Amino acid sequence: MLAFELTLVVLLILLNGFLAMSELAVVSSRLARLRALESAGVSGAATAIRLAEDPSKFLSTVQIGITLVGVLAGAFSGATLAERLGLYLAEQGMAETWADAVSLVGVVAIVTYLSLIIGELVPKQIALGNPERVAAFVARPLLWIGRIFAPAVMLLDVSSRLVLKLLGREGKSQETVTEEEIKMLVAEAESAGVLDPAEKQMISGVLRFGDRPVSALMTPRHEVDWVDLEDKQSEIRQKLTASRHSRLPVGKGSVDEVVGIVQAKDLLNAYLSGEAVDIRGHVKDAPIIHESADALEMLEVLKRATVHMALVVDEYGTFQGVVTSGDILEAIAGAFREQGEESEDAVRRDDGSWLLSGSMPRDELSDLLLLPIPADAMFHTLAGFMLDNLKRMPKVGDSVVVGGWRLEVVDMDGRRIDRVLAQRMAGDSEEGTW
DSSP states (O other): OHHHHHHHHHHHHHHHHHHHHHHHHHHHOOHHHHHHHHHTTOTTHHHHHHHHHOHHHHHHHHHHHHHHHHHHHHHHIIIIIHHHHHHHHHHTTOOHHHHHHHHHHHHHHHHHHHHHIIIIIHHHHHHHHSHHHHHHHHHHHHHHHHHHTHHHHHHHHHHHHHHHHHTTOOOSOOOOOOHHHHHHHHHHHHHTTSSOHHHHHHHHHHHHHTTOBHHHHSEEGGGOOOEETTSOHHHHHHHHHHOOOSEEEEESSSTTSEEEEEEHHHHHHHHHTTOOOOGGGGOBOOOEEETTSBHHHHHHHHHHOSSSEEEEEOTTOOEEEEEEHHHHHHHHHOOOOOTTSOSOSEEEOTTSOEEEETTOBHHHHHHHHOOOOOTTOSOOBHHHHHHHHHOSOOOTTOEEEETTEEEEEEEEETTEEEEEEEEEOTTOOOOOOO
């Protein structure tokens, strides 16, 4: 009889552990991962998805099971095992009053300890180790338990929904993944060695890419090499030779009168074959995109274009710059510098400060220094950020203090901010890691 009672208490503790493990596994599971297991043909994954999508009934089932197990375990341990142990201690010469008290405290302590270890902590750690696999394993037994106690589950489900409604809350699971969560996961993956730093930076670039407008990616008009149809052939050839670009906009008298794009290789082929070159015959139509369009719209435009360059215009139709497929790659993988150019937008110095390029995109600046930059800001670069804070044309030595950082203009290229020194103010130690 004693063996039966001990076995029953152990089984109840194991059942409690199963229910605790099931609860945490299903709650911790990601629906996307469960669907991946379902696609891979893992048994129980589809049932686990049903449980995760309707947590109210699932939680009711688990709580009914845990409550019954707790009541039964308490009854057997207190009413039977403690009584038997008390009689044994009394037979050994202990006073009956002390024997009852010691037996009760001893049995409760032992059962509580085993319940915490075997019935709670270990099962929950197993569930956290691989929640989706565990959820798929326990889903069908939980479904059967729910069917056995269907009336009680229904009562608890309706009652909990009613209380939630009175509190103005919804009981449905609304699982969403934010961009910040993705960044945290990628950062953790890099720390664990799953991702290389370069892979992490590329993922960062992909996440930022969709948030950027075309105006933040384009080459502005003052930096655009272009060909004038009204120039002499010798002047056009000289411009093509001097330019490092393979595609150039073609204007008629002015860069504001862009009529298309010419590819240097087409003219080179004509020159090499000894043909008389008429540049007008090599001008190709180019797609036109508004500067406020987002990067994903630009990507679709370039994918459909015969030449991988688009002309960017403002709301008045005025030419503002060009954007190419190379700009997309640069936004994701980082800049590809020419000989003689600075190698990085951000250089960490020995004293912990940063030497930053004025052309550094605002989102990269925000991620690096954790600066509060509004998503609807009217500037796209660090230079624009400085101008927005200074409210005037800067000069070398001008500085602003924002978000615990002192940003000082250290180099000007004409009227353009070329380099900025970022130094953390005394007392602040945080810095961006993404």
